[in-house]
Amino acid sequence: MMADAGDLSPDIRQNIGAVKARIDAAAQEAGRDPSHVSLVAISKTHGAARIAEAIDAGHALFGENRVQESETKWPDLKAAHPHVRLHLVGPLQSNKVKRAVQLFDAVETVDRPKLARALAREMAAQDRRLKCFIQINTGEEPQKAGILPAAADAFIDQCRDEFGLEVSGLMCIPPLHEEPGLHFGLLAEMARRNGLDQLSMGMSGDFETAIRFGATHVRVGTAIFGPRAPLTVGD
Ligand SMILES: *Cc1c(COP(=O)(O)O)cnc(C)c1O
Secondary structure, three states, X not given: OOOOHHHHOOOHHHXXXXXXXXXXHHHHHOOOOHHHOEEEEEOOOOOHHHHHHHHHOOOOEEEEXXXXXXXXXXXXXXXXXXXXXXXXXXXXXXXXXXXXXXXXXXXXEEOOHHHHHHHHXXXXXXXXXXXXXXXXXOOOOOOOOOEOHHHHHHHHHHHHXXXXXXXXXXXXXXXXXXXXXXXXXXXXXXXXXXXXXXXXXXXXXXXXXXXXXXXXXXXXXXXXXXXXXXXXXXX
């Protein structure tokens, strides 16, 4: 039998089905409506052919963490599949805001005034309205992006009142070696007191926990596309 690359590839259609079944089960167990949990398939490092497999399997919501990498794959994918939506889930530098607004449908990583102002301006200039999530550094990790919990309420107000940004919800990435539920609970409480109803939290290893705490968007990469190649400089 001839071996080809396809033999080594994960069965993406099957993986999406399995993750969705787990989402449904976790939502039902939590007494939540499974249709209130969106699966954001994180396709970073994976090529356009793999992503196209997921689209062909009926999936239409994706996430990437780098603007530059996304620009090598997504303009063509979006042109071929105009219904597909793309979230930016990695840090956004102010000098890439224009390109991000052109390509993405949501930015999940709004975390500082300079970026929020630039996004609001660029969306107005391009007449495009992206969904915005505020990223909270719930673990207060120095190396991690996100606004600190103590500054979050004031920043959310500033985004709305000063920059006129429509804030959809909050996003977090818990510290690697801590109980994620503590962070998901903190994020949910922060959203509640600020009148926000969308929560992007939970990845391959903890999305069921996140759903228990109210996640409306779970960001799942490895469980769909398989393991990623080792990180390169810049990631
Ligand atoms: C890579 C990434 C994910 C997906 O992680 P997996 O463990 O592969 O599911 C989720 N969120 C963000 C912000 C990421 O960068």
